[in-house]
Amino acid sequence: MANLKNTEKKTKSQAMGMHTEVLTGRTQQKFFNPDEAENFYYFGTYDVDFNKRTDLDVKDMTAAEANKKIDNLMSEGYGTIVIKNPQGKHSLGVGILNKLNLIFEGSLGYFGMGSCDGPIVRINGRVGWSCAENLMAGKVVIEKNAGSCFGAAIRGGDLICKGSVGARTGIDMKGGTIIIGGDAGAFTGFMMQRGRIIILGDVGINLGDSMYDGTIFVGGEIGSYGSDAVDAELTKSDQDWLKRKLKVAEIGENFDVSKMKKIVAGKKLWNYDNLEPTEKKGAI
Amino acid sequence: MCGIAGLIHRGKSSKVGHELQGMLQALKHRGEDSTGYALYGDTEGKNFIMRVKVGENVGEGSSSIAEDVSVYDERKKIVESYLSEMGAKIVKDERILPYSLRYEIEYDKKDLLEFSQKIESIPGVEILSMGKSLEVIKDLGNAKMVCDRYNLDKVIGTHAIGHARMATESGVDIKSAHPFWGYPFSDVSVVHNGQLTNYWNNRRALENKGMRFMSECDSELIAVYIAEKMRDGASLEEGMKDSLTGLDGVFTYFVATKDSLGMAKDTMAAKPLVLYESDDLVAMGSEEIAIRSILPQEIDTYDPFDGEVKVWQI
Numbered sequence: 001m002a003n004l005k006n007t008e009k010k011t012k013s014q015a016m017g018m019h020t021e022v023l024t025g026r027t028q029q030k031f032f033n034p035d036e037a038e039n040f041y042y043f044g045t046y047d048v049d050f051n052k053r054t055d056l057d058v059k060d061m062t063a064a065e066a067n068k069k070i071d072n073l074m075s076e077g078y079g080t081i082v083i084k085n086p087q088g089k090h091s092l093g094v095g096i097l098n099k100l101n102l103i104f105e106g107s108l109g110y111f112g113m114g115s116c117d118g119p120i121v122r123i124n125g126r127v128g129w130s131c132a133e134n135l136m137a138g139k140v141v142i143e144k145n146a147g148s149c150f151g152a153a154i155r156g157g158d159l160i161c162k163g164s165v166g167a168r169t170g171i172d173m174k175g176g177t178i179i180i181g182g183d184a185g186a187f188t189g190f191m192m193q194r195g196r197i198i199i200l201g202d203v204g205i206n207l208g209d210s211m212y213d214g215t216i217f218v219g220g221e222i223g224s225y226g227s228d229a230v231d232a233e234l235t236k237s238d239q240d241w242l243k244r245k246l247k248v249a250e251i252g253e254n255f256d257v258s259k260m261k262k263i264v265a266g267k268k269l270w271n272y273d274n275l276e277p278t279e280k281k282g283a284i
Numbered sequence: 285m286c287g288i289a290g291l292i293h294r295g296k297s298s299k300v301g302h303e304l305q306g307m308l309q310a311l312k313h314r315g316e317d318s319t320g321y322a323l324y325g326d327t328e329g330k331n332f333i334m335r336v337k338v339g340e341n342v343g344e345g346s347s348s349i350a351e352d353v354s355v356y357d358e359r360k361k362i363v364e365s366y367l368s369e370m371g372a373k374i375v376k377d378e379r380i381l382p383y384s385l386r387y388e389i390e391y392d393k394k395d396l397l398e399f400s401q402k403i404e405s406i407p408g409v410e411i412l413s414m415g416k417s418l419e420v421i422k423d424l425g426n427a428k429m430v431c432d433r434y435n436l437d438k439v440i441g442t443h444a445i446g447h448a449r450m451a452t453e454s455g456v457d458i459k460s461a462h463p464f465w466g467y468p469f470s471d472v473s474v475v476h477n478g479q480l481t482n483y484w485n486n487r488r489a490l491e492n493k494g495m496r497f498m499s500e501c502d503s504e505l506i507a508v509y510i511a512e513k514m515r516d517g518a519s520l521e522e523g524m525k526d527s528l529t530g531l532d533g534v535f536t537y538f539v540a541t542k543d544s545l546g547m548a549k550d551t552m553a554a555k556p557l558v559l560y561e562s563d564d565l566v567a568m569g570s571e572e573i574a575i576r577s578i579l580p581q582e583i584d585t586y587d588p589f590d591g592e593v594k595v596w597q598i
Binding site for chain 2: 090105106124125129146167183205
């Protein structure tokens, strides 16, 4: 066993099996190397034509059958797929790592559009818990309300709910943008690490609790601030970005962004920089 | 995990047994150790309906000890003699299963505490519900199985709440199954999804105030907690609002009375609930698919926020 008394501070932790790992300048630089652009395309993705459109009625299908059918249609080159009668089924549209224009004519249950990278999705209904969890890139628009854990752990992309959302929106998010047209519940931005959340309405208690980094913009009333969440100055640059984002999101285009509150992390974690993975990806 | 569902028709009656069966069956993946229904029937409200169990279902998966049916027969006789002693006249009696009894009785006293204590002084006997509208039916198995077993499909009523249970905190038996009757209040029932972390502290305090617990299921605390508040003069809504701070843990629960249905969600909103509300119908469940089972068309639903309490009247 290592003699802990006589070892230096840095090696002591290593002797105990705990390593301090410096991420900056290593993982991300390699991952986003433009010379490795082919790595951004997943094995098994399809070359689809957005003008090639079809309908898919999933009324009598299980979620697995519906998702498999979507995959089959993409393999046939369909770039626009309209899903009929989703009827609140869980786990629809998960794991799409492809460019695709996907439209749901109805509401989804839990975990809809989870773990996706790339599709443009419009849901003409409501979504249940954990919509678009782990979204990497793309755009998901919900025309009505959303349940709790909306956009949990997303890494990138735009996630837009035109109605209100439940608790823990953007929990553990690591990038991307979440835009809420209505109100948001308790613990919004809980443990968020990067990315931005925009809420045009009111927000519940413990906003931004234990957030590491990232930014939350609120247009209405705030129930209470969570631990580590503090106010910050809303800059001209912030306002320009908000206007642009709301316009692109087709939501609150005429909203007076100058009166929004900006909330950031009061403490900064060691080893965190401000550049989001999506911004790096978009730059190449 | 457990799933809960409820609905209330405003201004009309409907086949609530059939509707709730569909909603709970859609949630069976959340648990099918037991399923329970609290149905508010379309009665004239003259007589009390008492649902009693004189034993447990000891079928596959049950954590109960098997008893001879003759023991149930003996308990049934004592129940009926006690009813007679207390001046309750049996208008109609049914024995749906060896351990499950239903009585329609004429009883003119309003205080059900003494009545209930007397009946439940018989070892192995529990009143599942007592009311002029309410009937609690609960047993092992999923919603379809329980519905078929008790012939609930044709029950007409105004509102109902139900529960699909995955047993985590207590045994797989009828006494731990939901809904719980809000003993000793006529026509009060509760279903709960979640976990209460100050169960024992609250239970000790409530037992010292004379309240009764029949199981070790934490959810029963909600029924007893609200019943105690109502005993002290609080309205249903006041009792529910009080529970948001008095109960610790994660929960979404429904309470129903003869003419109302309420929901409450804890301050962390840790348990799911989807709600549909229109002028003539309110339907809610742990997942939207429960509501879809009775409203397949496109509808607007929402999640109630943290710490929210709502009550609807028929």
